[in-house]
Protein backbone atom coordinates (compact mmCIF):
# COMPACT_ATOMS: atom_id res chain seq x y z
CA UNK A 443 0.00 0.00 0.00
CA UNK A 444 1.51 3.28 -1.04
CA UNK A 445 -1.38 5.72 -1.09
CA UNK A 446 0.49 8.45 0.77
CA UNK A 447 3.72 9.17 -1.04
CA UNK A 448 3.48 12.95 -1.39
CA UNK A 449 3.05 15.68 1.25
CA UNK A 450 -0.01 16.93 -0.64
CA UNK A 451 -1.75 13.54 -0.17
CA UNK A 452 -1.13 13.78 3.59
CA UNK A 453 -2.25 17.41 3.84
CA UNK A 454 -5.51 16.55 2.05
CA UNK A 455 -6.51 14.36 5.02
CA UNK A 456 -6.86 17.38 7.33
CA UNK A 457 -9.34 20.06 6.31
CA UNK A 458 -10.05 23.21 8.31
CA UNK A 459 -12.96 21.69 10.21
CA UNK A 460 -12.85 17.91 9.64
CA UNK A 461 -10.34 15.08 9.25
CA UNK A 462 -10.28 11.91 7.14
CA UNK A 463 -10.88 8.53 8.81
CA UNK A 464 -7.64 7.11 7.32
CA UNK A 465 -5.77 9.09 9.98
CA UNK A 466 -6.94 6.49 12.49
CA UNK A 467 -7.07 3.39 10.30
CA UNK A 468 -4.16 3.33 7.88
CA UNK A 469 -1.13 1.13 8.62
CA UNK A 470 0.78 3.02 5.96
CA UNK A 471 0.16 6.34 7.71
CA UNK A 472 1.27 4.80 10.99
CA UNK A 473 4.56 3.69 9.40
CA UNK A 474 5.02 7.18 7.96
CA UNK A 475 4.33 8.68 11.39
CA UNK A 476 7.11 6.52 12.87
CA UNK A 477 9.48 7.65 10.16
CA UNK A 478 8.57 11.35 9.95
CA UNK A 479 6.15 12.69 12.53
CA UNK A 480 7.78 11.25 15.65
CA UNK A 481 11.27 12.02 14.33
CA UNK A 482 10.40 15.69 13.86
CA UNK A 483 8.56 16.32 17.15
CA UNK A 484 9.74 16.30 20.77
CA UNK A 485 8.57 13.23 22.67
CA UNK A 486 8.56 12.80 26.41
CA UNK A 487 11.00 10.06 27.40
CA UNK A 488 11.15 9.90 31.20
CA UNK A 489 11.68 11.81 34.43
CA UNK A 490 15.16 12.50 35.80
CA UNK A 491 14.08 11.18 39.21
CA UNK A 492 13.89 7.71 37.65
CA UNK A 493 17.69 7.66 37.26
CA UNK A 494 18.97 9.16 40.54
CA UNK A 495 22.55 7.78 40.59
CA UNK A 496 25.39 7.51 38.05
CA UNK A 497 24.90 4.38 35.96
CA UNK A 498 21.13 4.29 36.48
CA UNK A 499 19.21 3.80 33.27
CA UNK A 500 15.66 3.80 31.94
CA UNK A 501 14.91 1.90 28.73
CA UNK A 502 12.05 3.25 26.64
CA UNK A 503 10.92 2.67 23.08
CA UNK A 504 9.90 5.74 21.13
CA UNK A 505 8.49 5.38 17.62
CA UNK A 506 9.99 1.90 17.34
CA UNK A 507 13.48 3.02 18.42
CA UNK A 508 14.92 1.42 21.59
CA UNK A 509 16.37 4.22 23.75
CA UNK A 510 18.32 4.35 27.00
CA UNK A 511 18.32 7.36 29.28
CA UNK A 512 21.46 7.16 31.42
CA UNK A 513 22.65 9.20 34.41
CA UNK A 514 26.29 10.15 33.81
CA UNK A 515 29.16 10.35 36.30
CA UNK A 516 29.01 14.16 36.17
CA UNK A 517 25.29 14.18 37.05
CA UNK A 518 24.10 14.91 33.51
CA UNK A 519 21.69 12.82 31.49
CA UNK A 520 22.42 11.24 28.12
CA UNK A 521 20.15 9.35 25.81
CA UNK A 522 21.69 6.52 23.79
CA UNK A 523 20.28 4.00 21.38
CA UNK A 524 19.93 0.75 23.29
CA UNK A 525 21.94 -1.04 20.61
CA UNK A 526 25.36 -2.65 20.71
CA UNK A 527 27.84 -1.26 18.19
CA UNK A 528 28.95 -4.81 17.31
CA UNK A 529 25.89 -6.65 16.00
CA UNK A 530 23.01 -4.66 17.43
CA UNK A 531 22.06 -6.60 20.55
CA UNK A 532 20.11 -4.53 23.05
CA UNK A 533 22.54 -3.58 25.83
CA UNK A 534 19.89 -3.91 28.53
CA UNK A 535 16.63 -5.83 28.52
CA UNK A 536 15.20 -4.54 31.78
CA UNK A 537 13.00 -1.47 31.82
CA UNK A 538 15.22 0.20 34.41
CA UNK A 539 18.15 -0.56 36.66
CA UNK A 540 21.80 0.27 37.20
CA UNK A 541 24.61 -0.62 34.85
CA UNK A 542 27.25 0.20 37.45
CA UNK A 543 30.25 1.95 35.87
CA UNK A 544 29.82 0.66 32.32
CA UNK A 545 27.53 -1.26 29.96
CA UNK A 546 28.50 -4.77 28.95
CA UNK A 547 26.81 -6.39 26.00
CA UNK A 548 25.29 -9.75 26.93
CA UNK A 549 26.22 -11.25 23.53
CA UNK A 550 30.03 -10.96 22.96
CA UNK A 551 30.88 -8.74 25.96
CA UNK A 552 31.86 -5.52 24.21
CA UNK A 553 31.79 -2.83 26.91
CA UNK A 554 30.96 0.88 26.83
CA UNK A 555 31.34 3.81 29.20
CA UNK A 556 28.17 5.46 30.49
CA UNK A 557 28.35 8.00 27.67
CA UNK A 558 28.39 5.17 25.10
CA UNK A 559 32.05 5.45 24.06
CA UNK A 560 33.88 2.12 23.65
CA UNK A 561 35.75 0.75 26.65
CA UNK A 562 36.93 -2.74 25.73
CA UNK A 563 36.48 -5.64 23.33
CA UNK A 564 37.42 -9.26 24.13
CA UNK A 565 40.16 -10.77 21.91
CA UNK A 566 41.14 -7.30 20.79
CA UNK A 567 44.17 -8.42 18.78
CA UNK A 568 41.85 -9.94 16.19
CA UNK A 569 40.84 -6.44 15.14
CA UNK A 570 44.37 -5.19 14.49
CA UNK A 571 44.79 -4.02 10.94
CA UNK A 572 41.02 -3.99 10.32
CA UNK A 573 38.85 -0.97 9.59
CA UNK A 574 36.92 -1.28 12.87
CA UNK A 575 38.17 1.83 14.61
CA UNK A 576 37.37 4.02 11.60
CA UNK A 577 33.81 2.82 11.20
CA UNK A 578 30.61 3.42 13.16
CA UNK A 579 30.96 0.16 15.06
CA UNK A 580 34.31 1.25 16.46
CA UNK A 581 32.86 4.48 17.80
CA UNK A 582 30.53 2.83 20.28
CA UNK A 583 26.90 3.37 21.11
CA UNK A 584 25.12 6.19 19.31
CA UNK A 585 23.91 9.12 21.42
CA UNK A 586 20.83 11.14 20.48
CA UNK A 587 21.72 14.66 19.46
CA UNK A 588 18.49 16.34 20.50
CA UNK A 589 17.81 15.83 24.21
CA UNK A 590 16.29 18.42 26.54
CA UNK A 591 15.85 18.18 30.30
CA UNK A 592 13.28 20.73 31.38
CA UNK A 593 12.80 20.84 35.15
CA UNK A 594 13.56 17.09 35.24
CA UNK A 595 11.17 16.19 32.41
CA UNK A 596 13.32 14.59 29.72
CA UNK A 597 12.36 14.98 26.04
CA UNK A 598 13.99 13.78 22.84
CA UNK A 599 13.73 14.55 19.17
CA UNK A 600 14.97 11.72 17.03
CA UNK A 601 15.60 13.51 13.73
CA UNK A 602 17.43 16.69 12.84
CA UNK A 603 14.47 18.38 11.16
CA UNK A 604 11.90 20.21 13.26
CA UNK A 605 12.31 23.09 15.72
CA UNK A 606 14.60 23.19 18.74
CA UNK A 607 13.10 22.43 22.15
CA UNK A 608 12.30 26.00 23.23
CA UNK A 609 10.72 27.02 19.94
CA UNK A 610 8.75 23.78 19.78
CA UNK A 611 7.09 24.12 23.19
CA UNK A 612 7.38 27.86 23.86
CA UNK A 613 4.78 29.14 26.31
CA UNK A 614 3.27 25.64 26.63
CA UNK A 615 6.14 24.92 29.07
CA UNK A 616 4.26 26.99 31.68
CA UNK A 617 2.20 23.83 32.26
CA UNK A 618 5.32 22.03 33.48
CA UNK A 619 6.24 25.09 35.57
CA UNK A 620 2.82 25.01 37.20
CA UNK A 621 3.34 21.39 38.15
CA UNK A 622 6.89 21.75 39.47
CA UNK A 623 6.23 25.06 41.24
CA UNK A 624 3.71 23.23 43.42
CA UNK A 625 6.77 22.03 45.29
CA UNK A 626 8.13 24.63 47.74
CA UNK A 627 11.62 23.31 46.87
CA UNK A 628 10.89 23.07 43.14
CA UNK A 629 11.30 19.31 42.84
CA UNK A 630 9.06 16.42 41.89
CA UNK A 631 9.75 12.73 42.07
CA UNK A 632 8.10 9.83 40.25
CA UNK A 633 6.77 7.38 42.81
CA UNK A 634 4.17 4.69 43.31
CA UNK A 635 4.74 2.75 40.08
CA UNK A 636 2.89 3.13 36.82
CA UNK A 637 -0.49 2.09 35.48
CA UNK A 638 -0.22 0.71 31.96
CA UNK A 639 -3.15 0.14 29.66
CA UNK A 640 -3.05 -1.00 26.03
CA UNK A 641 -6.08 0.33 24.20
CA UNK A 642 -7.19 -0.88 20.79
CA UNK A 643 -7.49 2.51 19.22
CA UNK A 644 -5.34 5.00 17.34
CA UNK A 645 -3.15 7.23 19.51
CA UNK A 646 -4.65 10.41 18.05
CA UNK A 647 -8.10 9.35 19.18
CA UNK A 648 -6.87 9.07 22.75
CA UNK A 649 -5.12 12.43 22.56
CA UNK A 650 -8.24 14.14 21.21
CA UNK A 651 -10.29 12.84 24.09
CA UNK A 652 -7.92 14.45 26.60
CA UNK A 653 -9.16 17.76 25.17
CA UNK A 654 -12.81 16.72 24.85
CA UNK A 655 -15.12 18.24 27.45
CA UNK A 656 -18.39 17.46 25.73
CA UNK A 657 -18.18 13.73 26.46
CA UNK A 658 -18.08 13.49 30.30
CA UNK A 659 -21.77 14.40 30.71
CA UNK A 660 -22.82 11.39 28.61
CA UNK A 661 -19.84 9.01 28.68
CA UNK A 662 -19.27 9.20 32.44
CA UNK A 663 -22.93 9.59 33.38
CA UNK A 664 -23.08 6.29 35.26
CA UNK A 665 -19.92 6.97 37.32
CA UNK A 666 -21.16 10.43 38.27
CA UNK A 667 -24.66 9.15 39.05
CA UNK A 668 -23.28 6.41 41.31
CA UNK A 669 -21.12 8.95 43.18
CA UNK A 670 -24.08 11.31 43.48
CA UNK A 671 -26.33 8.57 44.82
CA UNK A 672 -23.75 7.71 47.48
CA UNK A 673 -23.24 11.33 48.47
CA UNK A 674 -26.89 12.40 48.38
CA UNK A 675 -28.27 13.95 51.55
CA UNK A 676 -24.90 15.04 52.93
CA UNK A 677 -24.80 18.62 54.21
CA UNK A 678 -23.06 21.04 51.83
CA UNK A 679 -20.20 21.68 54.27
CA UNK A 680 -19.50 17.98 55.00
CA UNK A 681 -15.87 17.15 54.11
CA UNK A 682 -15.81 14.78 51.15
CA UNK A 683 -13.76 11.58 51.13
CA UNK A 684 -11.01 11.87 48.49
CA UNK A 685 -12.71 9.53 46.02
CA UNK A 686 -15.92 11.61 46.20
CA UNK A 687 -13.96 14.82 45.78
CA UNK A 688 -12.40 13.41 42.64
CA UNK A 689 -15.32 11.59 40.99
CA UNK A 690 -18.28 13.92 41.66
CA UNK A 691 -17.02 16.68 39.30
CA UNK A 692 -17.15 14.25 36.36
CA UNK A 693 -20.89 14.91 36.52
CA UNK A 694 -20.58 18.68 36.01
CA UNK A 695 -22.80 20.34 33.40
CA UNK A 696 -21.99 21.35 29.82
CA UNK A 697 -22.00 24.92 31.08
CA UNK A 698 -19.30 24.16 33.68
CA UNK A 699 -17.00 22.63 31.06
CA UNK A 700 -17.69 25.50 28.67
CA UNK A 701 -16.80 28.15 31.25
CA UNK A 702 -13.57 26.44 32.35
CA UNK A 703 -11.94 27.81 29.21
CA UNK A 704 -9.06 26.53 27.12
CA UNK A 705 -5.99 27.79 25.34
CA UNK A 706 -4.22 26.59 22.21
CA UNK A 707 -0.54 27.10 21.49
CA UNK A 708 1.42 26.66 18.27
CA UNK A 709 2.63 23.14 17.38
CA UNK A 710 -0.41 21.30 18.73
CA UNK A 711 -0.08 22.07 22.45
CA UNK A 712 -3.04 23.10 24.58
CA UNK A 713 -4.26 23.81 28.09
CA UNK A 714 -7.78 22.90 29.13
CA UNK A 715 -9.23 24.53 32.22
CA UNK A 716 -7.54 27.92 32.21
CA UNK A 717 -10.20 29.41 34.54
CA UNK A 718 -10.93 26.41 36.77
CA UNK A 719 -11.33 22.66 36.34
CA UNK A 720 -12.75 19.51 37.87
CA UNK A 721 -9.69 19.62 40.17
CA UNK A 722 -10.28 23.12 41.53
CA UNK A 723 -12.52 22.12 44.43
CA UNK A 724 -10.09 19.91 46.37
CA UNK A 725 -9.78 20.59 50.09
CA UNK A 726 -7.43 23.39 51.11
CA UNK A 727 -4.22 22.73 53.10
CA UNK A 728 -3.26 25.90 54.99
CA UNK A 729 0.22 24.74 56.11
CA UNK A 730 1.19 23.73 52.59
CA UNK A 731 -0.18 26.95 51.15
CA UNK A 732 1.92 28.92 53.65
CA UNK A 733 5.05 26.94 52.73
CA UNK A 734 4.40 27.69 49.07
CA UNK A 735 3.89 31.39 49.80
CA UNK A 736 7.19 31.43 51.72
CA UNK A 737 8.94 29.86 48.73
CA UNK A 738 7.38 31.84 45.89
CA UNK A 739 5.75 34.91 47.45
CA UNK A 740 2.04 35.20 48.28
CA UNK A 741 0.92 36.33 44.85
CA UNK A 742 2.79 33.71 42.83
CA UNK A 743 1.76 30.96 45.27
CA UNK A 744 -1.90 31.91 44.86
CA UNK A 745 -1.52 31.93 41.10
CA UNK A 746 0.09 28.46 41.10
CA UNK A 747 -2.65 26.99 43.26
CA UNK A 748 -5.59 28.65 41.52
CA UNK A 749 -4.52 27.40 38.16
CA UNK A 750 -5.35 23.69 38.15
CA UNK A 751 -5.53 22.92 34.46
CA UNK A 752 -7.65 19.88 33.81
CA UNK A 753 -5.26 18.75 31.11
CA UNK A 754 -2.24 20.31 29.52
CA UNK A 755 -1.10 18.58 26.36
CA UNK A 756 2.57 18.76 25.43
CA UNK A 757 1.91 17.45 21.94
CA UNK A 758 2.15 14.62 21.00
CA UNK A 759 3.08 12.42 23.92
CA UNK A 760 2.45 14.02 27.32
CA UNK A 761 -0.69 15.11 29.18
CA UNK A 762 -0.23 16.79 32.57
CA UNK A 763 -2.61 17.39 35.44
CA UNK A 764 -1.72 20.26 37.72
CA UNK A 765 -3.64 19.67 40.88
CA UNK A 766 -3.56 15.89 41.32
CA UNK A 767 0.13 15.94 40.22
CA UNK A 768 -0.28 13.18 37.72
CA UNK A 769 0.51 12.71 34.07
CA UNK A 770 -0.17 10.41 31.19
CA UNK A 771 2.21 9.34 28.45
CA UNK A 772 0.83 8.33 25.06
CA UNK A 773 2.96 5.66 23.38
CA UNK A 774 1.63 4.57 19.96
CA UNK A 775 2.18 0.88 19.13
CA UNK A 776 0.25 0.40 15.87
CA UNK A 777 -2.46 2.18 13.89
CA UNK A 778 -5.02 0.55 16.16
CA UNK A 779 -3.06 0.02 19.39
CA UNK A 780 -1.84 2.56 21.93
CA UNK A 781 -0.07 2.13 25.24
CA UNK A 782 -1.15 4.62 27.88
CA UNK A 783 0.94 5.09 31.01
CA UNK A 784 -0.34 6.97 34.05
CA UNK A 785 2.36 8.18 36.46
CA UNK A 786 2.10 9.73 39.92
CA UNK A 787 4.35 12.43 41.28
CA UNK A 788 5.55 13.07 44.79
CA UNK A 789 5.84 16.79 45.43
CA UNK A 790 8.93 17.36 47.55
CA UNK A 791 8.36 19.57 50.57
CA UNK A 792 4.58 19.12 50.41
CA UNK A 793 2.25 17.05 52.62
CA UNK A 794 1.77 13.34 51.95
CA UNK A 795 -1.86 14.11 51.08
CA UNK A 796 -0.79 15.48 47.71
CA UNK A 797 0.83 12.20 46.76
CA UNK A 798 -2.23 10.29 47.97
CA UNK A 799 -4.36 12.48 45.71
CA UNK A 800 -2.15 11.67 42.76
CA UNK A 801 -2.28 7.92 43.39
CA UNK A 802 -6.00 8.03 44.10
CA UNK A 803 -6.77 10.02 40.94
CA UNK A 804 -4.77 7.70 38.71
CA UNK A 805 -6.45 4.64 40.20
CA UNK A 806 -9.93 6.15 39.97
CA UNK A 807 -9.60 7.69 36.53
CA UNK A 808 -6.92 5.86 34.52
CA UNK A 809 -6.56 2.31 35.78
CA UNK A 810 -8.10 -0.32 33.49
CA UNK A 811 -10.26 -1.27 36.48
CA UNK A 812 -11.21 2.31 37.31
CA UNK A 813 -14.70 3.76 37.45
CA UNK A 814 -13.88 6.22 34.62
CA UNK A 815 -11.33 4.82 32.12
CA UNK A 816 -13.35 1.84 30.98
CA UNK A 817 -16.15 4.20 29.87
CA UNK A 818 -13.71 5.94 27.54
CA UNK A 819 -11.93 2.79 26.39
CA UNK A 820 -15.23 1.21 25.39
CA UNK A 821 -15.97 4.26 23.24
CA UNK A 822 -12.47 4.48 21.70
CA UNK A 823 -12.51 0.83 20.69
CA UNK A 824 -16.02 1.24 19.31
CA UNK A 825 -14.96 4.26 17.24
CA UNK A 826 -11.96 2.39 15.88
CA UNK A 827 -14.38 -0.28 14.64
CA UNK A 828 -17.12 2.14 13.60
CA UNK A 829 -14.78 4.13 11.38
CA UNK A 830 -14.31 1.10 9.13
CA UNK A 831 -17.87 1.58 7.89
CA UNK A 832 -18.22 3.15 4.45
CA UNK A 833 -20.49 6.03 3.55
CA UNK A 834 -18.76 8.82 5.43
CA UNK A 835 -15.00 9.24 5.18
CA UNK A 836 -14.88 12.24 7.52
CA UNK A 837 -14.77 13.02 11.25
CA UNK A 838 -16.43 16.27 12.26
CA UNK A 839 -14.43 18.83 14.20
CA UNK A 840 -16.72 21.75 13.38
CA UNK A 841 -17.60 22.81 16.91
CA UNK A 842 -16.66 26.47 17.42
CA UNK A 843 -14.81 26.70 14.09
CA UNK A 844 -13.87 30.23 13.08
CA UNK A 845 -11.89 30.77 9.84
CA UNK A 846 -9.82 33.44 11.64
CA UNK A 847 -8.53 30.93 14.22
CA UNK A 848 -5.65 29.79 12.02
CA UNK A 849 -4.03 33.21 12.19
CA UNK A 850 -3.75 33.48 15.99
CA UNK A 851 -0.65 31.77 17.45
CA UNK A 852 -2.10 31.57 20.99
CA UNK A 853 -5.84 31.71 21.47
CA UNK A 854 -8.15 31.53 24.50
CA UNK A 855 -11.51 29.91 23.81
CA UNK A 856 -14.49 28.38 25.60
CA UNK A 857 -13.87 24.95 27.12
CA UNK A 858 -16.00 22.93 24.67
CA UNK A 859 -14.46 24.33 21.50
CA UNK A 860 -13.03 21.65 19.18
CA UNK A 861 -10.22 24.00 18.18
CA UNK A 862 -7.96 22.06 20.56
CA UNK A 863 -8.29 19.03 18.28
CA UNK A 864 -8.09 21.04 15.05
CA UNK A 865 -4.91 22.56 16.44
CA UNK A 866 -3.44 19.08 16.99
CA UNK A 867 -4.23 17.95 13.46
CA UNK A 868 -2.76 21.10 11.93
CA UNK A 869 0.46 20.38 13.81
CA UNK A 870 0.25 16.75 12.75
CA UNK A 871 0.29 17.73 9.06
CA UNK A 872 3.15 20.14 9.60
CA UNK A 873 5.48 17.70 11.34
CA UNK A 874 4.45 14.73 9.25
CA UNK A 875 5.31 16.44 5.97
CA UNK A 876 8.24 18.69 6.89
CA UNK A 877 10.95 16.18 6.01
CA UNK A 878 9.07 14.37 3.24
CA UNK A 879 10.27 14.78 -0.34
CA UNK A 880 7.74 16.51 -2.65
Ligand code: FES
Nearest residue numbers: 526528529547550
Ligand atom coordinates in the same frame (compact mmCIF):
# COMPACT_ATOMS: atom_id res chain seq x y z
S1 FES B 1 26.36 -7.87 19.70
FE1 FES B 1 27.15 -6.84 21.40
S2 FES B 1 29.07 -7.69 21.69
FE2 FES B 1 28.33 -8.69 19.95
Ligand SMILES: [Fe+2]
Nearest residue numbers: 657658661818
Ligand atom coordinates in the same frame (compact mmCIF):
# COMPACT_ATOMS: atom_id res chain seq x y z
FE1 LIG C 1 -13.53 10.48 29.60
